[in-house]
Amino acid sequence: GESVGLHLPTLSVQEGDNSIINCAYSNSASDYFIWYKQESGKGPQFIIDIRSNMDKRQGQRVTVLLNKTVKHLSLQIAATQPGDSAVYFCADSTGNQFYFGTGTSLTVIP
């Protein structure tokens, strides 16, 4: 079955620093990847996505990098702010179903 995991369950960063959250996936046929952010008591929210024909995609303060050779995905958050504190999930899919990792908890230290 699918195996999507995160290297680190928790991450603490100083406000203003850059954050990097990593994710490994196992299905080489996965062709679509998403990062979600989940704040306490809320549902996951879409942050950024990337398809397998790309290796980098940038959004506002966020960048996703995809390395299909080693089946690795990362999320970079620039100038991390207190509002970025949350759990971050990666998810991958080959169709209309997504498979989620357990998440990394990001804490921003003021």
Place this chain on the structure above:
Amino acid sequence: DAGITQSPRHKVTETGTPVTLRCHQTENHRYMYWYRQDPGHGLRLIHYSYGVKDTDKGEVSDGYSVSRSKTEDFLLTLESATSSQTSVYFCAISESQGGINYGYTFGSGTRLTVV
């Protein structure tokens, strides 16, 4: 979350009772999903639907059933609630166009406690 609502937001029920959770969308999306979220497990798929009256099982479907009689509503029923079904339940919707799938939009979740 715009376009998708779950009800109730919180529920406490007794072991052995049936429970139904509701997901309602206003986006006219074809696909709807029910997930449960537990510490250490992430989001696990219970059931999903790819159209009215078209549903299929996910990886943790035992003890759950679903129904979709209208595009906008997807109901999750716990036939006889057990303590192991205490969890946070999330509904999600998605769409695909031209063979390209798009990501999920999640509801705010239902926290269910079975005592």
